[in-house]
Amino acid sequence: DQQVKQNSPSLSVQEGRISILNCDYTNSMFDYFLWYKKYPAEGPTFLISISSIKDKNEDGRFTVFLNKSAKHLSLHIVPSQPGDSAVYFCAASLGDYKLSFGAGTTVTVRA
Amino acid sequence: KAGVTQTPRYLIKTRGQQVTLSCSPISGHRSVSWYQQTPGQGLQFLFEYFSETQRNKGNFPGRFSGRQFSNSRSEMNVSTLELGDSALYLCASSLRASGQETQYFGPGTRLLVL
Numbered sequence: 001d002q003q004v005k006q007n008s009p010s011l012s013v014q015e016g017r018i019s020i021l022n023c024d025y026t027n028s029m030f031d032y033f034l035w036y037k038k039y040p041a042e043g044p045t046f047l048i049s050i051s052s053i054k055d056k057n058e059d060g061r062f063t064v065f066l067n068k069s070a071k072h073l074s075l076h077i078v079p080s081q082p083g084d085s086a087v088y089f090c091a092a093s094l095g096d097y098k099l100s101f102g103a104g105t106t107v108t109v110r111a
Numbered sequence: 112k113a114g115v116t117q118t119p120r121y122l123i124k125t126r127g128q129q130v131t132l133s134c135s136p137i138s139g140h141r142s143v144s145w146y147q148q149t150p151g152q153g154l155q156f157l158f159e160y161f162s163e164t165q166r167n168k169g170n171f172p173g174r175f176s177g178r179q180f181s182n183s184r185s186e187m188n189v190s191t192l193e194l195g196d197s198a199l200y201l202c203a204s205s206l207r208a209s210g211q212e213t214q215y216f217g218p219g220t221r222l223l224v225l
């Protein structure tokens with residue numbers, strides 16, 4: 001049962017423009033959300049997180065937005081750079097030591 | 112500070128064999144979680160250990176087991192390997208993995224079962 005969904009398997013964006021990645025979840029009890037970036041044959045690298053008590057968190061070029069009523073979160077990357085080309089996963093936690101992951105979105109940044 | 116390390120990085124086994132994978136968490140981290148990544152199922156939670164105790168387990172058969180040592184290092188074992196066990200096995204560590212805490216991942220062990 002997929003509780004975290006990333007409905008866009010891929011995203012192509014021009015260098016310097018904004019990348020917007022979306023994630024939906026079904027379990028309203030999730031209280032912590034994270035975004036990870038992954039290159040092939042490597043482990044996921046933590047990017048940014050947000051607690052359910054907030055609706056926005058920024059870290060450099062990365063901003064995560066949380067809309068609890070819609071059970072939706074998004075990651076904005078501004079500006080997009082070639083090194084951002086990777087697979088991005090959103091993950092959610094119930095505070096039970098387990099992360100539930102979405103299927104991932106492959107981002108390609110075009111020069 | 113060194114990151115999460117996993118050994119071996121690559122492994123080839125045949126059906127019916129067993130395998131043991133190792134994970135060393137970030138220094139000071141006491142929680143270790145294991146995940147399986149496959150093209151079909153994505154990233155799936157296997158189990159989590161803290162202070163040598165398993166606190167949570169995912170929906171995997173009993174062939175998948177793990178343990179944690181007093182220095183927080185962890186091992187996972189898969190017995191009677193099946194072709195479908197071919198996957199990237201990822202280990203993640205966090206300070207306590209309680210509530211709102213970030214898990215940091217290692218590079219993974221790529222297991223191929225022939």
